[in-house]
Amino acid sequence: MSTARQLKLGAFMRPVSIHTGAWRYPGAWKDANFNFQHLKRLAQTLERGKFDAFFMADHLALLNMPLDALKRSHTATSFEPFTLLSALSQATEHLGLVATASTSFDEPFHIARRFASLDHLSNGRAGWNIVTTSNPDAALNFGLEQHLDHDQRYARAREFHDVVTGLWDSWSDDAFTRDVATAEYFDPAKLHTLNHRGEHLSVRGPLHIARPVQGWPVIVQAGASEPARQLAAETADVIFAAPGNLEEGRAFYADVKARLAPLGRERDQLKILPAAFVVVGDTVQQARETRARLDSLVHYESAIASLSIALGTDASRFDPDAFLPPVPQTNDSQSSRERVLALADREQLTVRQLAQRLGGYAGLAFVGTAQTIADEMQEWLDGEGSDGFNVMFPWLPGGLDDFVDKVVPELQGRGIFRREYEGATLRENLGLARPANRFFTADQASPEKKI
Amino acid sequence: MSTARQLKLGAFMRPVSIHTGAWRYPGAWKDANFNFQHLKRLAQTLERGKFDAFFMADHLALLNMPLDALKRSHTATSFEPFTLLSALSQATEHLGLVATASTSFDEPFHIARRFASLDHLSNGRAGWNIVTTSNPDAALNFGLEQHLDHDQRYARAREFHDVVTGLWDSWSDDAFTRDVATAEYFDPAKLHTLNHRGEHLSVRGPLHIARPVQGWPVIVQAGASEPARQLAAETADVIFAAPGNLEEGRAFYADVKARLAPLGRERDQLKILPAAFVVVGDTVQQARETRARLDSLVHYESAIASLSIALGTDASRFDPDAFLPPVPQTNDSQSSRERVLALADREQLTVRQLAQRLGGYAGLAFVGTAQTIADEMQEWLDGEGSDGFNVMFPWLPGGLDDFVDKVVPELQGRGIFRREYEGATLRENLGLARPANRFFTADQASPEKKI
Numbered sequence: 001m002s003t004a005r006q007l008k009l010g011a012f013m014r015p016v017s018i019h020t021g022a023w024r025y026p027g028a029w030k031d032a033n034f035n036f037q038h039l040k041r042l043a044q045t046l047e048r049g050k051f052d053a054f055f056m057a058d059h060l061a062l063l064n065m066p067l068d069a070l071k072r073s074h075t076a077t078s079f080e081p082f083t084l085l086s087a088l089s090q091a092t093e094h095l096g097l098v099a100t101a102s103t104s105f106d107e108p109f110h111i112a113r114r115f116a117s118l119d120h121l122s123n124g125r126a127g128w129n130i131v132t133t134s135n136p137d138a139a140l141n142f143g144l145e146q147h148l149d150h151d152q153r154y155a156r157a158r159e160f161h162d163v164v165t166g167l168w169d170s171w172s173d174d175a176f177t178r179d180v181a182t183a184e185y186f187d188p189a190k191l192h193t194l195n196h197r198g199e200h201l202s203v204r205g206p207l208h209i210a211r212p213v214q215g216w217p218v219i220v221q222a223g224a225s226e227p228a229r230q231l232a233a234e235t236a237d238v239i240f241a242a243p244g245n246l247e248e249g250r251a252f253y254a255d256v257k258a259r260l261a262p263l264g265r266e267r268d269q270l271k272i273l274p275a276a277f278v279v280v281g282d283t284v285q286q287a288r289e290t291r292a293r294l295d296s297l298v299h300y301e302s303a304i305a306s307l308s309i310a311l312g313t314d315a316s317r318f319d320p321d322a323f324l325p326p327v328p329q330t331n332d333s334q335s336s337r338e339r340v341l342a343l344a345d346r347e348q349l350t351v352r353q354l355a356q357r358l359g360g361y362a363g364l365a366f367v368g369t370a371q372t373i374a375d376e377m378q379e380w381l382d383g384e385g386s387d388g389f390n391v392m393f394p395w396l397p398g399g400l401d402d403f404v405d406k407v408v409p410e411l412q413g414r415g416i417f418r419r420e421y422e423g424a425t426l427r428e429n430l431g432l433a434r435p436a437n438r439f440f441t442a443d444q445a446s447p448e449k450k451i
Numbered sequence: 452m453s454t455a456r457q458l459k460l461g462a463f464m465r466p467v468s469i470h471t472g473a474w475r476y477p478g479a480w481k482d483a484n485f486n487f488q489h490l491k492r493l494a495q496t497l498e499r500g501k502f503d504a505f506f507m508a509d510h511l512a513l514l515n516m517p518l519d520a521l522k523r524s525h526t527a528t529s530f531e532p533f534t535l536l537s538a539l540s541q542a543t544e545h546l547g548l549v550a551t552a553s554t555s556f557d558e559p560f561h562i563a564r565r566f567a568s569l570d571h572l573s574n575g576r577a578g579w580n581i582v583t584t585s586n587p588d589a590a591l592n593f594g595l596e597q598h599l600d601h602d603q604r605y606a607r608a609r610e611f612h613d614v615v616t617g618l619w620d621s622w623s624d625d626a627f628t629r630d631v632a633t634a635e636y637f638d639p640a641k642l643h644t645l646n647h648r649g650e651h652l653s654v655r656g657p658l659h660i661a662r663p664v665q666g667w668p669v670i671v672q673a674g675a676s677e678p679a680r681q682l683a684a685e686t687a688d689v690i691f692a693a694p695g696n697l698e699e700g701r702a703f704y705a706d707v708k709a710r711l712a713p714l715g716r717e718r719d720q721l722k723i724l725p726a727a728f729v730v731v732g733d734t735v736q737q738a739r740e741t742r743a744r745l746d747s748l749v750h751y752e753s754a755i756a757s758l759s760i761a762l763g764t765d766a767s768r769f770d771p772d773a774f775l776p777p778v779p780q781t782n783d784s785q786s787s788r789e790r791v792l793a794l795a796d797r798e799q800l801t802v803r804q805l806a807q808r809l810g811g812y813a814g815l816a817f818v819g820t821a822q823t824i825a826d827e828m829q830e831w832l833d834g835e836g837s838d839g840f841n842v843m844f845p846w847l848p849g850g851l852d853d854f855v856d857k858v859v860p861e862l863q864g865r866g867i868f869r870r871e872y873e874g875a876t877l878r879e880n881l882g883l884a885r886p887a888n889r890f891f892t893a894d895q896a897s898p899e900k901k902i
Contacts (some may be wrong), residue, residue: 024631031629034661036541047687060560062659067639068674074636077622077659080568086537090487106561109511109592120485121538140655141560149542171528178482179526180475183671183750185525188518204591206526209514210485299634 006432007270007381008388010053010098011046011400012240012384013125015039016058016074018277019360021297022184022395023074029396033078040091042396049404050430053096053127054088055240055390056081060105060138069302082114083249089122090110096426098127100218103160105133105142106155108203111160114166115217116209124213124425128164129220129240134159146161156200161219162233163203166194170206170217172440192439214427224252232257233270234443237432240390241274244339244364249274249385259311264449271387271430274380277365279394284368294394303359307351310340310358320435361444370406378416455866459722459839459881460834461504461549462497462851463691466490466524469508469728470811472523472748473846480847484529491542493847500855501869503541503880504547504578506671506691506841507532511556511589520753542574549578554611555604556593559654562611563618566668575664575876577613578669580691583608597757605678607651612670612686614654616886617645619667621657623891626729626841643890665878666886669866675703684710684721688883691841692725695790695815700725700836702817721837722881725831728816730845731853742818745845746807754810758802761791761809771803812843819863821857829867 015032016023020161023030032038045052058081063070070076078084081099089097097118101111119126132153148156173192193313194205222240230240233256243249253272260267279294281287300320307315312330324344329337343353343362366373378388393399411417423429467474472865474481483489494505511531514521521527529535534548540548548569552562562579570577583604598871599607626641639646670854672679672687694700704723711718730745732738751771759768763781775795780788793807794813817824831837844850862868873878 007562023629023636030631031627031634036572042540059659062657069641071637071639072634076663080660082533082562083537083565083568083572086534087541090541104556107556107593113531114534117534120530121487121534137655140653142558143653176528178474180481183475183523183748185474185481186522186527188522191518202591202594204588206513208510209456210528247745282509299632363481380556423471432850 005381006388007377007411007417008049008051008273009417010096010238010273010388010390011051011057011241012055012057012275012390012392013042014057014075015078015396017399018392018396019294019394020073020090020302021294021299021356021360024235024297025294025398027395030074032396036079036084036087038081038397039084039088042400043088043092043095043396045404047092047095048423049408051095051387051391053098053125053426054131055083055098055127055129056085056100057089057133058100058129058131059135060102060133061135061141061156062137064135064137065302066305069299069305072299072302079314082118085126086121089118093419094125094126094429095121096125096127096218096429098129098297100129102133102138102149103134103157103194105138105144107310108160108163108201109167109207112207112364115164116168116207116212119212119214119217120210124362124427126214127187127218127220127238127426129222130161130236131222136189142432150225151227154231158231158235159198159200161231163194163196163198165203165216166196166438167203167205167207168212169437169439170194171211172437173211173215176210190440193357194326202307211437214425215437218426218430220433228294229256229390230259233265234263236270237427238271238273238430241272241386242363243274243385246380246383246385249364249389250383253384253386269432270434272385273388273390275392276348276389277363277392277394278375278403278407279365279367279399280406281369284372287367287369291365292353292395295353295360297357298356300352300355303352303355306358307340307355309335310343312337315351315355318351318356321350324347324351324354370410373407374410374414377411378414456832457839457882458828458862459724460500460502460726460868461506461547461689461839461841462466462502463506463508463726463841463843464493465508465526466529466847468846468850469843470745470845471524471526471753472807472811473751474807475748476745476846476849476891478846478849481525482848484525487535487538490530490535490539490850493851494539494543494546496851496855498546500859501872502546502842503839504549504576504669504877505536506549506580507551509551509582510586511553511584512586512592513588515588515754516585516753520750520756520778523750523753533569536577537569537572539697540569540576543576544713545576545872545880547576547578547669547880549580549669550575550580551580553582553584553589554608555599556589556595557786559611559614560618560651560656560658563615565662566615567619567658567663570663570668571661574610575878577663577665578671578689579878580668580673581608581612581687582673586672592842601676603680609682609686610649610651611898612682614645614647614649614652614692616667617647618654618656618658619663619887619891620831620888622662623888624662624666627661641891662888666888667883667902669877669883681706681710684716685714687721688878689722689724692723692837693814694836695723697831697834697836700815700831701834704835704837720883722883724839724841725837726814726843726845727828727840728812728814728843728845729824729858730816730818730850730852731824731857732818732820735823738818738820742751742816742845746804746811749807749810751803753804754803754806757809758791758806760788763788766802766806769802769804772801775797775802776803821861824858825861825865828862829865832867
């Protein structure tokens, strides 16, 4: 067994895939949104591939796009994360189960309770992807006309985190004695009432559920803004990042890791996993053709709208099958414009191909053979661009099968990915310490995890 | 096959049993609160016994009792209902899965979404037990100092129901076309945005999840007050009732059923299921001894507090092993006092036995052989006291096994309980129509179910 640094791999899942053209790909499971048997098979394949976790993406409203574009997209609907992951907990044994839950439109008592319950049901495999929800359409589903502003959302999120983790610590690990002879089901000295009264939240507690198996479910965060980075450095176990290339990845990695020591946290106690869209072929050329075919399944009328927004000009007036003509600069979104122009130039894409790339998936991608993909992942790992990846598959189940059957053995052969799960819980597999109970210090814990 | 009227049977479950002494009973699964394997086995036994549904009791706070009493009780904690029932959906094929959810401390968008998701995961077996939550301790877990008053809670509950069912109707049953050739995943003409603005709630919608398999999950209600009865007559498919005896049961049944015709509802489209605690023995005497033993496992100090409250006097000053002395009348709770005195007299219980009965379970109970229990159930059914029962088991798994192995065959032999499930969904098994979609009238539905 190599002692090289090991990749951690999550799978960032929408039931039909993250790519908006995926449902039209030959062999794709286009009805997976409401077909649990498909999702069960996907989760079991991830477990066969020794993935750390299934990350369930989520929204609290129908995606905000014109109906004429939305009707092309399989992402309009899906199972709700808690019900889905609870069901998947019984179809898997090792795979982590990470649900997205919002600090803006839910109650900390409910959130603490559900994640604790999922952690018990899965024997320690739950994770909470904390999102502050910036979608104004979501607010309208919860009786709110206006969204909290960005800084207020983060202040509430921080307080929300402290309340949820405080509720998880309501009971000492050994509180439940269940002594038939003395008729004592639990020891009242090992129960703590939170009595939280803060700026945004007031929650008495205690939580009426035993302390989670992991102490606390794994805390995941995304978001790259300054308050998001600081919140993550203070509270997250895993960051789901979205750099566009290795250079950006290294800068983000260095910035966030440098924030840990001043907070008294160990550098390896926060794992940074960039999102990576991975397309596997027997040759690089074949992988590129697969991706081109997938992109071509994005409906053109939806796609061209994405390109118009990115360029800040009406792109529908261009010849779809020619290269992009010179595009005048505008005041809008210069950075996205520059990025799109560079992409068109680098890959020699026509207007149609460029639009469909943006309408499909345009973030960081590894497109090649198992060898070239493993090379790139290793370069990120060795170059301190990441601690692993949150992988997105081009279509399902085929894109996932290819990854597990071809890329995973290549990574294992290089000694940078596990052949067997190291531990029993998601925390153990990720190499994260079990948090101390802030109210009962005798609880089993490693010291480096701070509140 | 007999054409006699058929009993509908739910199981009202706390993981360790509803009886507070149950965890100390020999062979009881005292750790079932967080042991999913036990709950899976219980659900599968219920399905073997052809039960209609598993009803998950719930609270949104630690039970409100002194710690010295609470520490004796296994009811302090358990899995959260949605996560538990979602996991159980994969361990069963026919059993209905009914979760309690509060209209006072949750959001209609979340509630609509989770029940729809559970309905899809279970292929049409979800039910929603609507509660308004009268526990002031729960309010403190949700940032509220004060509870809404009773009438306001019911007004909000009614509006909440209308919003949730409106969200369930967001999509026509045939909205998802998934036409690869035309790139149309859904037909936008079959999507409806609710735009609800009411007195208590403001919810835009639409729900981003396909219409539930059952149209709407089965709506269950408890509560016996005037507004509760009217709300149930207007909106419920099932009432979980709690009469103390057949006379009370018949009065409640007649009252609620009479409310249906003026609302345009069929009499058989609302099922009334009283809670019944059932103890099975090979002889009546043996069943009584089993119950006495179970009651004796309720801790005396906790039990005597319950008796003091019921009598309106400090019962701890009485000799525990003598019969109750004359108890002076007080202004408090005269009806509960009368009922307790009658119970002590009827069953010739000592102070200790009486206290432990109250501390264990003191509602409607059938204690006897399979034959006498079936006689009583048939008397309720034929006498229009109920359409079935919500059965509670004295301890688990033994009390449930006895019911399924002994009482169920007796009921089946009399032709008043199914030998096989009639339908694929909970609605079909209960004999309830699938609700029409209020926005898309072409959806498959029977006409008698009104909003």
